[in-house]
Amino acid sequence: MAQDERAISEGGRDQPGDATGDFRHRFVRPHDGVGLSIGDSEASVFWTEFLRSLVKRGLKGVKLVVSDAHEGLKAAIQKVLNGSTWQRCRVHTTRNLLARVPKAQQSRLAALLREAFAAPNAEKAHAAWRAVADAAGVSHPKLLGAMDEAENDVLAYMNFPAAHRAPPHSFLRAVLQARAS
Numbered sequence: 150m151a152q153d154e155r156a157i158s159e160g161g162r163d164q165p166g167d168a169t170g171d172f173r174h175r176f177v178r179p180h181d182g183v184g185l186s187i188g189d190s191e192a193s194v195f196w197t198e199f200l201r202s203l204v205k206r207g208l209k210g211v212k213l214v215v216s217d218a219h220e221g222l223k224a225a226i227q228k229v230l231n232g233s234t235w236q237r238c239r240v241h242t243t244r245n246l247l248a249r250v251p252k253a254q255q256s257r258l259a260a261l262l263r264e265a266f267a268a269p270n271a272e273k274a275h276a277a278w279r280a281v282a283d284a285a286g287v288s289h290p291k292l293l294g295a296m297d298e299a300e301n302d303v304l305a306y307m308n309f310p311a312a313h314r315a316p317p318h319s320f321l322r323a324v325l326q327a328r329a330s
């Protein structure tokens with residue numbers, strides 16, 4: 150597999166009305182690449198144009214795209230980055246799930262979710278996720294529903310080789326250290 154084909158892209162944004170452009174791609178080797186575009190909505194039309202501009206600038210071989218669950222972005226990813234896998238952002242998913250339990254239980258739930266995310270393979274990640282969802286679902290049915298809905302999307306990265314599962318901050322730290330030396 151060529152270096153370019155091991156690209157992992159991330160994207161999304163937090164607040165309506167923000168400049169859309171928090172779309173980064175990272176490569177197994179150090180490589181810079183950022184796109185920024187301002188749009189007035191998160192509609193598929195905007196995201197399709199944005200992704201096409203990245204492809205035009207040389208983005209290729211994208212295997213995994215991590216973003217918020219914006220329907221317009223997901224549709225554009227399917228259309229422009231055909232063959233790539235979409236993953237729901239772990240951070241946003243975790244925040245959404247934590248909001249469904251009392252504050253006193255949030256740190257425990259966060260720790261259990263981190264265990265699922267850190268599992269060594271997809272089978273163990275799904276088993277850990279299901280254990281949390283099933284145990285919590287007894288007293289928090291809304292949490293169970295949200296975990297059921299998010300499971301396959303948020304654990305999509307587990308279907309990739311372990312070398313591709315390094316958290317983005319680990320990659321960024323390695324790139325910055327390489328450039329500093």
